[in-house]
Amino acid sequence: MAIDYLIRVTECEPLPGYRLRVKCSDGVSGVFDMSRYLERGMFKRLKDTSVFNVVRLIFGAPTWPGDIDIAPERVRSDMVSC
Numbered sequence: 001m002a003i004d005y006l007i008r009v010t011e012c013e014p015l016p017g018y019r020l021r022v023k024c025s026d027g028v029s030g031v032f033d034m035s036r037y038l039e040r041g042m043f044k045r046l047k048d049t050s051v052f053n054v055v056r057l058i059f060g061a062p063t064w065p066g067d068i069d070i071a072p073e074r075v076r077s078d079m080v081s082c
Helices: 041-046 072-080
Strands: 009-015 019-024 029-033 057-059 061-064
Touching: 009 057, 009 061, 009 072, 019 072, 029 072, 061 072
Parallel strands: none
Antiparallel strands: 009 019, 019 029, 057 061
């Protein structure tokens, strides 16, 4: 799959197991698993589910308090379609 750097996440909902239910600007919906990132740098703070669950969208990217975000093109390329 080619990476589309113009893709945006248009809907985002936290799920158990550090997953996000997302919909992207190309109309595709799926689930993105954040658990593989939780041992890396700034993402370690997301192990606290009270932080993880306050995800919001800023400029099409899933974002958490403390300026933690993940690129929408990463979400789109790695999500599992529903």
